[in-house]
Amino acid sequence: MTTVExxxxxxxxxxxxxRVDKLSTTTRVANGVRVLVVVLYAxxxxxxxxxxxxxxxxxxxxxxxxxxxxxxxxxLEGVISLLTDRxxxxxxxxxxxxxxTEEMPWYRRxxxxxxxxxxxxxxxxxRLKNSLIIAGVSTLAAxxxxxxxxxxxxxxxxxxxxxxxxxxLSTRMLPAVVVTIPIFLMYRxxxxxxxxxxxxxxxxxxxLSFSVWLMKGFFDEIPRExxxxxxxxxxxxxxxxxxxxxxxxxxxxxxxxxxxxxxxWNEYAFSLMLTTEKARTAPPSIVTMLGRGGIEWATIAAGxxxxxxxxxxxxxxxxxxxxxxxxxxxxxx
Amino acid sequence: MATIELRQVEKRFGSLHAVKPMDLTIHDGEFVVxxxxxxxGKTTTLRMIAGLETVTAGQILLNGRDVTWEHPxxxxxxxxxxxxxxxxxxxxxxxxxxxxxxxHESKARVExxxxxxxxxxxxEPLLRLRPRALSxxxxxxxALARALVRRPAAFLMDEPLGALDADMxxxxxxxxxxxxxxxxxxxxYVTHDQIEAMAMGDRVVVMSDALVQQAGTPAQVYHNPVxxxxxxxxxxxxxxxxxxxxxxxxxxxAGLGSLPVPPAWQETLGRQIGNxxxxxxxFRPEAARLTEGGTLTAAVYASDMQGGSAMLHLxxxxxxxxxxxxxxxxxxxxxxxxxxxxxxxxxRFFDPRSETALSTVDEAPxxxxxxx
Numbered sequence: 001m002t003t004v005e006x007x008x009x010x011x012x013x014x015x016x017x018x019r020v021d022k023l024s025t026t027t028r029v030a031n032g033v034r035v036l037v038v039v040l041y042a043x044x045x046x047x048x049x050x051x052x053x054x055x056x057x058x059x060x061x062x063x064x065x066x067x068x069x070x071x072x073x074x075x076l077e078g079v080i081s082l083l084t085d086r087x088x089x090x091x092x093x094x095x096x097x098x099x100x101t102e103e104m105p106w107y108r109r110x111x112x113x114x115x116x117x118x119x120x121x122x123x124x125x126x127r128l129k130n131s132l133i134i135a136g137v138s139t140l141a142a143x144x145x146x147x148x149x150x151x152x153x154x155x156x157x158x159x160x161x162x163x164x165x166x167x168x169l170s171t172r173m174l175p176a177v178v179v180t181i182p183i184f185l186m187y188r189x190x191x192x193x194x195x196x197x198x199x200x201x202x203x204x205x206x207x208l209s210f211s212v213w214l215m216k217g218f219f220d221e222i223p224r225e226x227x228x229x230x231x232x233x234x235x236x237x238x239x240x241x242x243x244x245x246x247x248x249x250x251x252x253x254x255x256x257x258x259x260x261x262x263x264x265w266n267e268y269a270f271s272l273m274l275t276t277e278k279a280r281t282a283p284p285s286i287v288t289m290l291g292r293g294g295i296e297w298a299t300i301a302a303g304x305x306x307x308x309x310x311x312x313x314x315x316x317x318x319x320x321x322x323x324x325x326x327x328x329x330x331x332x333x
Numbered sequence: 334m335a336t337i338e339l340r341q342v343e344k345r346f347g348s349l350h351a352v353k354p355m356d357l358t359i360h361d362g363e364f365v366v367x368x369x370x371x372x373x374g375k376t377t378t379l380r381m382i383a384g385l386e387t388v389t390a391g392q393i394l395l396n397g398r399d400v401t402w403e404h405p406x407x408x409x410x411x412x413x414x415x416x417x418x419x420x421x422x423x424x425x426x427x428x429x430x431x432x433x434x435x436x437h438e439s440k441a442r443v444e445x446x447x448x449x450x451x452x453x454x455x456x457e458p459l460l461r462l463r464p465r466a467l468s469x470x471x472x473x474x475x476a477l478a479r480a481l482v483r484r485p486a487a488f489l490m491d492e493p494l495g496a497l498d499a500d501m502x503x504x505x506x507x508x509x510x511x512x513x514x515x516x517x518x519x520x521x522y523v524t525h526d527q528i529e530a531m532a533m534g535d536r537v538v539v540m541s542d543a544l545v546q547q548a549g550t551p552a553q554v555y556h557n558p559v560x561x562x563x564x565x566x567x568x569x570x571x572x573x574x575x576x577x578x579x580x581x582x583x584x585x586x587a588g589l590g591s592l593p594v595p596p597a598w599q600e601t602l603g604r605q606i607g608n609x610x611x612x613x614x615x616f617r618p619e620a621a622r623l624t625e626g627g628t629l630t631a632a633v634y635a636s637d638m639q640g641g642s643a644m645l646h647l648x649x650x651x652x653x654x655x656x657x658x659x660x661x662x663x664x665x666x667x668x669x670x671x672x673x674x675x676x677x678x679x680x681r682f683f684d685p686r687s688e689t690a691l692s693t694v695d696e697a698p699x700x701x702x703x704x705x
Contacts, residue, residue, distance in 0.1 A: 225418035228385050231405040232412040233479070234435030243431075247422040 049308075055301035063297040077114060078298025080107050082306065083125055086116040093117075124285055124303060131281040132310065134196055135264035138203035142260045143253060145204070146211025151241065153212065154219035155227075165216075168209045176269040184273050194275045202270055207260040214259070218252030219245070254321030258314060265311055282307050335396045335409075335486035335519050336361050337382060342391035344377050351377045353543045354391060359487075362517040366534035368527055370566070374543040375523045379489050382521060383412045395486065406435070411480035413490040417472045419464035425475050426460040432483040450482045454508075470501045477512065487519040494529065506532060527567050531555065539563050556617075557681070561688040564615050564681070570644075570656045576685065577614045579606045584614055588650025590629040595677035601693045602682065612691075613683035618644060620679035621657040627672035631655060633665045647671060 023031075055063060059075040089097070089112065097112050108118050153161060183202065184193070192198030222245060230240035246253075272284040286303040289296060315322065337359040344352040352374040359365045367375040380386040382393060384405035393401045400408050411432075419428050426447055433443045451457045454474045464472055473493065480488055493509070494502045510533055513520055524530055530537050531551040538548040539562075547559045558564035564572040577586040579602055585591040594602055606612055631647035634654060638661065645657045645665060657673060665671060682691040 223416070223418065225414045225416065226420060228383075228405075229412065229414060229418040229420070229479075230431070231385065232383055232408075232410060233432035234406045234483070236404070236406060239435075244420055248420075 052301050056305045058298050078302040081299045082302040084118045085120045085122050087119050089115050089117050127280050127282045127285045134199045138200045138264045139260045141204040142207035142211045143257050146208050147215050149212045150215030151219050153216050168212050172209045180273045194278050196279045203264040211256045214256045218249050222248050251321040254318040338394040340392040343389050345389045350543045355545045364513050364520045364535045366530040366537045367523045368530040368537050369540035373540040375540050379523050383489050384408050409486045411485040411488050413476050413480050413493045415492040415495045417476040429478045429482050446482050450478045454478050469497050490522045559690050572615045573655050575614045579612045592628050597693050605691050611685050613685050615681040616675050618656040618658040620676045621673045623673045627674040630672050633667050633669050
């Protein structure tokens with residue numbers, strides 16, 4: 001410890017490591033309280049998610065059992081029901097199918113044992129696919145365009161810059177519900193109703209204001225001298241942007257991507273109004289499951305769980321950049 | 334290497350004149366320092382030479398080639414920024430290699446170039462590190478290495494020592510000077526620190542209010558300032574400037590005493606002021622000699638021991654302060670009266686109305702000598 005410290009101290013002259021073994025009692029108590037608060041918060045935030053996840057693997061009996069059961073035998077009925085269409089079997093047919101030596105996938109057998117036969121893939125699979133395409137493409141577009149626009153706003157003398165930025169932000173000022181009806185009418189006119197491209201356009205426009213403002217903040221934090229150094233070092237403006245500015249804006253881009261993706265992925269009102277079948281995304285579909293003859297809680301929970309996965313994965317992959325990105329402004333250099 | 338020539342170059346930001354039309358020729362291998370208080374246009378001038386700022390009017394020539402509207406990347410000029418602007422996402426090695434890669438050099442040649450310049454600046458052990466991990470002095474060396482590696486036609490440095498502490502500044506000043514002596518590269522250096530400017534420059538260009546006030550060797554701007562601004566700005570403390578009255582062959586400074594006009598000045602003063610008139614008397618602290626028989630008298634206001642000598646702050650008349658250098662042997666208690674004389678050849682005179690220097694030479698010295 002001491003050797004490392006003295007070496008680093010000599011070179012850097014700053015940022016000596018804090019000695020953890022010499023904290024005062026008050027600091028340690030304060031740290032303890034902090035940890036406690038964070039743990040409590042984490043519990044409060046995670047319990048509903050845990051409950052949802054466990055519900056997804058509960059049998060019908062377990063779902064409605066009172067008092068609620070925490071420890072259960074995992075049941076895949078909900079998950080399989082989510083992804084498939086099924087038909088009820090009478091007892092004779094069920095016996096016959098179980099007795100047959102016909103090769104069948106494990107999930108079909110699993111359902112036959114529970115009195116149902118799989119007849120096909122459920123519409124939810126297609127809607128999940130729609131969600132992936134629409135959220136993915138619109139996020140890429142919003143972040144890409146937003147990054148370029150924000151760079152221009154940050155670096156060039158754009159005429160009417162302040163007004164333009166305000167105008168861009170103002171697209172966010174009305175709640176979605178207010179603008180859905182005019183957009184619905186417009187979309188019907190131009191045949192964008194219930195199309196992928198329609199929702200992609202809408203989500204891109206909606207996210208663009210956000211990504212322009214967020215990315216402008218990140219670009220403002222990057223000293224101009226970096227690009228200027230690259231310019232005198234023999235690079236064009238575009239090369240300087242690509243080789244020097246973009247790598248330094250990565251954390252910002254990651255943060256913006258996650259926020260845009262979460263919006264586009266979770267969006268409900270527009271999708272409900274502007275799509276019917278072909279381009280419908282997952283969020284309104286989960287809700288419509290409520291209505292189909294008896295509430296299939298396990299299926300709904302499974303739908304929500306599956307729905308959570310992509311955002312969690314992306315956030316997890318980008319988490320390192322995200323942490324740096326969210327604390328932007330706090331880091332100099 | 335290169336000659337840089339500015340012809341009537343000016344810069345306006347809207348209605349604000351950042352640089353008023355200026356002419357300046359920087360010769361091949363010369364080390365020119367642009368010196369002035371902040372906001373005087375020195376950095377803007379440097380950035381115009383680099384191409385980072387467009388010019389409003391005028392021409393910039395590099396080796397006779399008009400580069401006024403050329404992109405910075407085509408000027409073959411290196412720029413060292415005040416805060417170094419090392420790319421934080423690259424290692425030191427990548428930082429130094431970056432300018433070479435712009436020229437599409439082969440990998441081997443890039444590697445060789447980086448190695449050579451790293452050895453030259455003694456930063457070889459740092460090549461693997463990120464700039465963030467370096468001390469400011471080392472960051473400065475890396476910034477210099479990045480500028481050097483391409484062997485550019487000229488070096489532009491914008492207050493490169495401004496971010497360093499006093500100790501490191503002294504060392505890097507010597508290093509930059511040594512670099513210049515070894516490479517003999519045309520260099521333009523911007524600073525607001527007149528001591529730095531005097532120490533480093535072959536020539537010092539003093540700027541203020543967007544205008545070049547004077548361009549000359551350090552000795553010229555120190556001993557023969559062309560106007561009151563330069564006289565005050567150069568030197569620490571600056572030149573003593575006393576309001577006096579010329580009475581034939583006598584200069585009278587109210588409250589301080591009078592002294593004879595040096596013979597070399599009699600004709601000039603007679604011509605410019607007439608028989609009687611106001612004049613500003615200028616002299617450097619070291620021009621004063623403390624003697625019992627001195628004709629000027631003032632009270633000691635404060636005294637700074639500066640090691641080799643002492644700087645006396647004398648007050649006379651209406652609390653006007655004069656700075657006088659004294660030997661370190663004699664102590665001068667505060668409040669005591671001191672008598673002194675001025676070395677005749679170190680006396681200068683200024684016109685109080687135009688604030689420009691009077692000259693014993695016939696041609697007017699007021700127009701800044703810009704291109705030697």
